Amino acid sequence: MKRTAFFISDGTGITSETLGHSLLAQFEDVEFTQITLPFIDSIEKANEVVGQINISANEDNSKPIIFDTIVNHDIRNVIAQSKGFLVDIFGTFIKPLEQELQQPSSYTVGKSHSISEDTGYKHRIDAVNYALDNDDGARTRNYIDADIILIGVSRCGKTPTCLYLALQFGIRAANYPLTEEDIEDFSLPKVLKEHKRKLFGLTIDSERLAAIRTERKPDSRYATHRQCEQEVEAVESIFRQSGIPYIDTTHFSVEEISTRILVEAGLERRLQ
Amino acid sequence: MKRTAFFISDGTGITSETLGHSLLAQFEDVEFTQITLPFIDSIEKANEVVGQINISANEDNSKPIIFDTIVNHDIRNVIAQSKGFLVDIFGTFIKPLEQELQQPSSYTVGKSHSISEDTGYKHRIDAVNYALDNDDGARTRNYIDADIILIGVSRCGKTPTCLYLALQFGIRAANYPLTEEDIEDFSLPKVLKEHKRKLFGLTIDSERLAAIRTERKPDSRYATHRQCEQEVEAVESIFRQSGIPYIDTTHFSVEEISTRILVEAGLERRLQ
Numbered sequence: 001m002k003r004t005a006f007f008i009s010d011g012t013g014i015t016s017e018t019l020g021h022s023l024l025a026q027f028e029d030v031e032f033t034q035i036t037l038p039f040i041d042s043i044e045k046a047n048e049v050v051g052q053i054n055i056s057a058n059e060d061n062s063k064p065i066i067f068d069t070i071v072n073h074d075i076r077n078v079i080a081q082s083k084g085f086l087v088d089i090f091g092t093f094i095k096p097l098e099q100e101l102q103q104p105s106s107y108t109v110g111k112s113h114s115i116s117e118d119t120g121y122k123h124r125i126d127a128v129n130y131a132l133d134n135d136d137g138a139r140t141r142n143y144i145d146a147d148i149i150l151i152g153v154s155r156c157g158k159t160p161t162c163l164y165l166a167l168q169f170g171i172r173a174a175n176y177p178l179t180e181e182d183i184e185d186f187s188l189p190k191v192l193k194e195h196k197r198k199l200f201g202l203t204i205d206s207e208r209l210a211a212i213r214t215e216r217k218p219d220s221r222y223a224t225h226r227q228c229e230q231e232v233e234a235v236e237s238i239f240r241q242s243g244i245p246y247i248d249t250t251h252f253s254v255e256e257i258s259t260r261i262l263v264e265a266g267l268e269r270r271l272q
Numbered sequence: 273m274k275r276t277a278f279f280i281s282d283g284t285g286i287t288s289e290t291l292g293h294s295l296l297a298q299f300e301d302v303e304f305t306q307i308t309l310p311f312i313d314s315i316e317k318a319n320e321v322v323g324q325i326n327i328s329a330n331e332d333n334s335k336p337i338i339f340d341t342i343v344n345h346d347i348r349n350v351i352a353q354s355k356g357f358l359v360d361i362f363g364t365f366i367k368p369l370e371q372e373l374q375q376p377s378s379y380t381v382g383k384s385h386s387i388s389e390d391t392g393y394k395h396r397i398d399a400v401n402y403a404l405d406n407d408d409g410a411r412t413r414n415y416i417d418a419d420i421i422l423i424g425v426s427r428c429g430k431t432p433t434c435l436y437l438a439l440q441f442g443i444r445a446a447n448y449p450l451t452e453e454d455i456e457d458f459s460l461p462k463v464l465k466e467h468k469r470k471l472f473g474l475t476i477d478s479e480r481l482a483a484i485r486t487e488r489k490p491d492s493r494y495a496t497h498r499q500c501e502q503e504v505e506a507v508e509s510i511f512r513q514s515g516i517p518y519i520d521t522t523h524f525s526v527e528e529i530s531t532r533i534l535v536e537a538g539l540e541r542r543l544q
Contacts, residue, residue, distance in 0.1 A: 001373075001375070003373065011528070012527050012528055012531040013531065014290060014527055014531070015290050015291055015293075015294040018286060018287050018290040018291070019287055019290070019291050019361070021287075022287040022341060022362075023362070023365055023366065023369060025378075026343075026362070026366060026369075026377035026378045026379040027369070027373055027375050027377055027378075028378060029375055030373055030375060034544055038531050038532075038534075038535060039531075039532065039535060063372065065369070065372065065373075069294060071298075085372045087365055087368070087369070089291070090294075090295070090298070092364060092365075093295055093359055093364075094295065094298060096359070097295060097298075097299070097337070097359070100335065100337065100357045101273075101275065101299055101302055101337075103273070103299050103301055103302060105298035105299055106297075106298045106299075106300060107298040120525075121525075122487070124432065124526065125429075125432060125484075128431065128432045128435060129431075132404075132407070132431070135404070159400065159401075159404070160396065160397060160400045160439065163400060163435050163439060164439055167432065167435060167436055167439065167526065212397075215394070253392075253393075254396065254439065255284050255286055256283070256284055259284040259285065259286070259310050259311075260310075260311065262310075263310060263311060272306055
């Protein structure tokens with residue numbers, strides 16, 4: 001079964017898209033073509049969108065599902081005239097919230113206001129710079145400023161996780177790859193021992209690791225199943241012996257890994 | 273006016289948090305203390321959450337606002353017994369969607385299913401690696417593989433934007449800083465001219481730039497207002513003369529900048 005879904009916003013579309021994805025994921029037997037249309041902030045653009053929705057409706061012979069977070073009444077009313085099935089995200093929840101908070105909302109007034117980044121900007125940029133400067137064991141002298149130091153074998157997901165922690169939460173995350181030499185004697189490198197309470201381990205299924213490494217360096221010893229298995233076993237053993245908390249990244253997205261680390265390490269976000 | 277808001281989920285909490293932030297931002301006169309509680313996936317954890325909500329309710333002398341996306345009925349019922357004001361995100365929209373799609377949802381069945389990352393994972397990791405390898409003009413020989421090449425003065429927001437484009441959309445984004453030498457003759461460096469259709473400019477208010485640079489290198493010529501103004505003027509002039517699309521990042525978040533680039537450059541996401 002196939003349907004089309006539109007995520008429409010006068011801003012980035014991140015809210016309508018995030019909620020839309022989550023809701024549509026509850027319908028496993030439907031295959032959705034998903035289209036995000038951000039910055040729909042004029043009647044003219046809204047009319048174009050209606051055209052696009054109606055073409056989809058005719059082609060699919062069913063109503064496209066519309067998730068919309070447009071604030072302006074007039075623009076929203078244009079979208080509402082389309083042949084789509086409207087999931088009115090703001091319209092549904094704002095009224096009860098206004099009653100509970102006993103306040104009128106900007107939405108009801110029709111006044112869009114941009115969310116200022118000023119307080120968050122610096123934390124975020126500092127965290128991104130920190131992650132880049134302290135990626136892949138490049139430097140270890142800045143570990144004193146780290147909120148967390150991710151450790152694990154090469155290609156287990158450390159770098160994307162550090163970057164996500166930085167961008168999403170403003171967390172200063174360094175990462176250090178445990179290489180063959182590091183793990184030869186089944187103990188932590190000295191430079192890490194000094195920062196033990198900041199360490200957090202990542203591990204991964206060795207078959208998955210071999211597949212990822214093969215992608216990067218085909219036919220290398222580094223990518224063999226035997227090598228991956230040995231490294232993963234050694235690293236997990238170090239984590240357990242040293243009492244370092246760790247998670248298996250194999251079946252998790254970068255978002256899930258990052259959020260789990262935040263919870264399990266008890267980290268406080270610098271960005272809300 | 274102060275209130276507390278909880279974003280509660282059996283997963284990462286990203287959906288309830290994203291929607292909650294957007295809705296609460298419509299109430300500018302209320303100051304919200306915002307608490308995200310991810311991975312609430314057992315009755316035991318739910319009972320702890322209820323305790324936390326009720327303490328807030330007593331302290332604030334008003335109902336905390338609860339945004340919840342828990343799939344399991346029994347866990348959700350526990351949360352519903354708290355002294356909070358519940359915004360039932362899934363409960364509200366799933367029923368009408370089930371009717372429209374004529375399908376039962378996993379939510380109604382109470383079966384949580386994790387969203388598989390398999391198709392997206394490779395695109396995402398490749399894009400992050402690409403952004404890191406081609407950051408800050410480090411290499412230019414890989415521009416043939418770029419989806420987009422961001423250009424602009426030092427510290428105008430290129431690197432975080434490239435990383436966000438990679439993590440969020442799987443876009444391969446390189447960036448090249450236009451230095452004093454590059455812009456001396458008010459024309460594009462040769463290495464960029466070859467890839468002109470991939471270029472996208474970032475610019476920034478010169479006072480904001482001076483503030484950001486001062487943070488990084490206080491009392492340097494690089495951070496003076498005069499220097500920043502000259503660079504920004506020269507770069508904008510190059511953008512206009514060469515017909516390169518560009519946006520001013522001064523008042524935008526990384527999300528907004530990235531989403532605008534996606535739209536204006538007509539880029540297709542590799543991740544949905």
